[in-house]
Amino acid sequence: MNGHNHKCGHEGHEGHSTCVSRVPIFNHLEDEQMAEITGTILSTTYKKGEIIYHAGEASDSLYIVKSGRIKIYRLSESGKEQLVRFLSTGDFTGELALFSDSVHEAYAEAMENTEICLIRRRDLQTFLMKYPSISLKILTEFSNRLENSEKQTTRVSTEKVETRLALYLAECIDEEGSSMEFVLPMSKRDLASFLGTTPETISRKLADFEDAGYIRQKPQRKIEVVDLDKLLMV
Amino acid sequence: MNGHNHKCGHEGHEGHSTCVSRVPIFNHLEDEQMAEITGTILSTTYKKGEIIYHAGEASDSLYIVKSGRIKIYRLSESGKEQLVRFLSTGDFTGELALFSDSVHEAYAEAMENTEICLIRRRDLQTFLMKYPSISLKILTEFSNRLENSEKQTTRVSTEKVETRLALYLAECIDEEGSSMEFVLPMSKRDLASFLGTTPETISRKLADFEDAGYIRQKPQRKIEVVDLDKLLMV
DNA sequence: TTACAAACTTGATTCTAATCAAGGTGGCCA
DNA sequence: TGGCCACCTTGATTAGAATCAAGTTTGTAA
Numbered sequence: 001m002n003g004h005n006h007k008c009g010h011e012g013h014e015g016h017s018t019c020v021s022r023v024p025i026f027n028h029l030e031d032e033q034m035a036e037i038t039g040t041i042l043s044t045t046y047k048k049g050e051i052i053y054h055a056g057e058a059s060d061s062l063y064i065v066k067s068g069r070i071k072i073y074r075l076s077e078s079g080k081e082q083l084v085r086f087l088s089t090g091d092f093t094g095e096l097a098l099f100s101d102s103v104h105e106a107y108a109e110a111m112e113n114t115e116i117c118l119i120r121r122r123d124l125q126t127f128l129m130k131y132p133s134i135s136l137k138i139l140t141e142f143s144n145r146l147e148n149s150e151k152q153t154t155r156v157s158t159e160k161v162e163t164r165l166a167l168y169l170a171e172c173i174d175e176e177g178s179s180m181e182f183v184l185p186m187s188k189r190d191l192a193s194f195l196g197t198t199p200e201t202i203s204r205k206l207a208d209f210e211d212a213g214y215i216r217q218k219p220q221r222k223i224e225v226v227d228l229d230k231l232l233m234v
Numbered sequence: 235m236n237g238h239n240h241k242c243g244h245e246g247h248e249g250h251s252t253c254v255s256r257v258p259i260f261n262h263l264e265d266e267q268m269a270e271i272t273g274t275i276l277s278t279t280y281k282k283g284e285i286i287y288h289a290g291e292a293s294d295s296l297y298i299v300k301s302g303r304i305k306i307y308r309l310s311e312s313g314k315e316q317l318v319r320f321l322s323t324g325d326f327t328g329e330l331a332l333f334s335d336s337v338h339e340a341y342a343e344a345m346e347n348t349e350i351c352l353i354r355r356r357d358l359q360t361f362l363m364k365y366p367s368i369s370l371k372i373l374t375e376f377s378n379r380l381e382n383s384e385k386q387t388t389r390v391s392t393e394k395v396e397t398r399l400a401l402y403l404a405e406c407i408d409e410e411g412s413s414m415e416f417v418l419p420m421s422k423r424d425l426a427s428f429l430g431t432t433p434e435t436i437s438r439k440l441a442d443f444e445d446a447g448y449i450r451q452k453p454q455r456k457i458e459v460v461d462l463d464k465l466l467m468v
Numbered sequence: 469t470t471a472c473a474a475a476c477t478t479g480a481t482t483c484t485a486a487t488c489a490a491g492g493t494g495g496c497c498a
Numbered sequence: 499t500g501g502c503c504a505c506c507t508t509g510a511t512t513a514g515a516a517t518c519a520a521g522t523t524t525g526t527a528a
Contacts, residue, residue, distance in 0.1 A: 074384065077401060080392035084384055099370070099377040105385070128370060132362060135369030136333070139362075142376040143333040149383040150308065150318055151339070156390045157430030158314035160484070167311060189505065196391030201485060203507055219494090394514065423475065435515060437477055453524090 019043065019066050019117045023090045025137040037127060042118040046110040053094065054107045061118045063094040068114025071186075073193070074106045083194040085145075086111075086185065095138070098124065156196045164195050165205050166234045169215065173225050180228075184221040209234075253277065253300050253351045257324045259371040271361060276352040280344040287328065288341045294355045297328040302348025305420075307427070308340045317428040319379075320345075320419065329372070332358065390430045398429050399439050400468045403449065407459050414462075418455040443468075 020026045020038045027034070043066070046052055052063065052070060070087040084106060087093055093108060098121050119127075128135050155164050168191075176182045184191065188206075192199045206223075209215045214231040216224040225231060254260045254272045261268070277300070280286055286297065286304060304321040318340060321327055327342060332355050353361075362369050389398050402425075410416045418425065422440075426433045440457075443449045448465040450458040459465060 074388045076388050076392040078393055078397065082388040082391050084387075095373075096377045096381050099374045100381065105381055125370070128373075129366045132364075132366040132369060135366060135373065136359070136362060138373060139329075139369065139376065140333045142373065142380060143330045146376060146380050146383060147330050147334070147339055149380060149387060153318075153383060153387045153390060153430075154308045154310050154316040156387060157316050158310040159312055162484095163312060187505070196387075198486060199506070200487085200508085204485090207507080396514090421475065432516060433476070434478085434517085438515095441477080 019064070022066070023064050023092065023117075025064075025092065025134055025141065028133060028137070029131060033131060037119070037123075040119060040123040042120075044116045044118060046114045046116065048110055048112045048114075050110045052108040052110060052114075052116065053104050055104050057104050059094055059096075059098065059102060059104050060121045061094055062092055062098055062121075062124055063108070064092045064117040064119070065089055066115040066117050069111040070108055070114060071111050071190070072106050072108050081193055082196070083186075083190055085148075092141075095142070161195065161197045161201055162205050162208075162234050164197075165202065166209070166214075166231045168195060169209075169223065169225060170228060170232055172223075173228065180226070181218075181222060181224040184223060187221075253298070256300070257298050257326070257351075259298075259326065259368055259375065262367060262371070263365060267365060271353070271357075274353060274357040276354075278350045278352060280348045280350065282344055282346050282348075284344045286342040286344060286348075286350065287338050289338050291338050293328055293330075293332065293336060293338050295328055295352045296326055296332055296355075296358055297342070298326045298351040298353070299323055300349040300351050303345040304342055304348060305345050305424070306340050306342050315427055316430070317420075317424055319382075326375075329376070395429065395431045395435055396439050396442075396468050398431075399436065400443070400465050402429060403443075403457065403459060404462060404466055406457075407462060414460070415452075415456060415458040418457060421455075 019041060020034045026037055029037070042061075046068075053059065055075065065087045067089055070091075070093070072084045072087065072093060074082050074084055076082060087108075094104070096105060128138075155167065159167070172182045172184070173180065186194070188202045189199045192202045195202070206215070206217060209231065210217055212230070214225070214227050214234075216226055218224060253275060254268045260271055263271070276295075280302075287293065289309065299321050301323055304325075304327070306318045306321065306327060308316050308318055310316060328338070330339060362372075389401065393401070406416045406418070407414065420428070422436045423433045426436045429436070440449070440451060443465065444451055446464070448459070448461045448468075450460055452458060
């Protein structure tokens, strides 16, 4: 395994003690319950670009992001890369392998320097039986993820690139609150991989949107949506 | 709601009492625990073609298939239908709405006359807290489903139709055990919707495979795979 | 058993997006 | 600050698959 690995918890190490208390799947527990979990957690750091786990590797831990950003991607049967999702603070991954396969099907890569908390399968299963509310949190997270994944499948199956891109931009705006401007959270290259197309096509379609007056592209991956309605009518 | 709905459990109604004991998410429990769950279950029947739930409808129940077959499909933003999965005896659905949205995102339709067991959200949550092992079963099922869904997204995003179809046929053979022959579990129309293509293209690609000597199409949706290796090299 | 509807096949055409190719731009490190 | 590398853009071409349009087959119900 890459990265620097060490036990944490009872050493009074500030950075680590907040690990459990910060993530949604645990922070609803009582203090002493959280402390119990903290005691079993391992902490690891990864540098930008390092692989956290890769497909085919046996898995026996849940990975929780303490700080930093991670991207999860898969390789298709023919070897092409497809971006699945991004994780940031509080998100977790590795769960597929924990509950079924025991082998990772995807790749996890640190996009910047990242701190990860690890819970071993055995410990996690103990906690799940002991504190059932943790399962409810994970079930909620899973069902959201499943919903997203199925929606994505449907879009890639039935919409053309233009529409997929427009919908994606609209979702970025949604998350932004009231502002009509946002920063693309990834390179266009990655966006292409995420939306199931090529960088060239992304480039062209964005240019088309701009020509049509639906959006305005600004420096530093900033995009201003000028006419959301028309964009969504594409 | 469609279908005929009635309480079951303590009436000694044979068909119903086995409802809980037959499904994987419950049948590992003690007899009296299963009996307790059975007491809260509602049973419903649907005729072929009836809609069990539809997108946008509020959801407050988990649906378990007691007998029959169900298909789950979604409509994309532009109104095209996409088949997501099939359920048969012992499978369950409706969970997305239970753990997060509370509104269905997909449609469930009975493909033949079907018996469904319903557990209300409130009851289910009680049981999940009381018997944590149920959560583990559902988590396992979710993670499998998530894995499938992400694999499907990746395939549709990165493989051409020919490859997707070949991979699908190969998976049918896998499930078949040692036989090199299987029956397509759905119409070609549905298969097209499932694989993110059109019936015409399915028809053509299967004809191509047959011409190339990789498969043989027989009456009644039967397909014999003659050369699996070459099929997978497509 | 016939008749009808749904499912399927095949052909011709069009369209979308991938691929190939060649610059351009910008960010970052030495 | 200069140079380099990764990212991005734009153009030309090709390929894959959708669409449109007839037929043909099949399953099913009267």
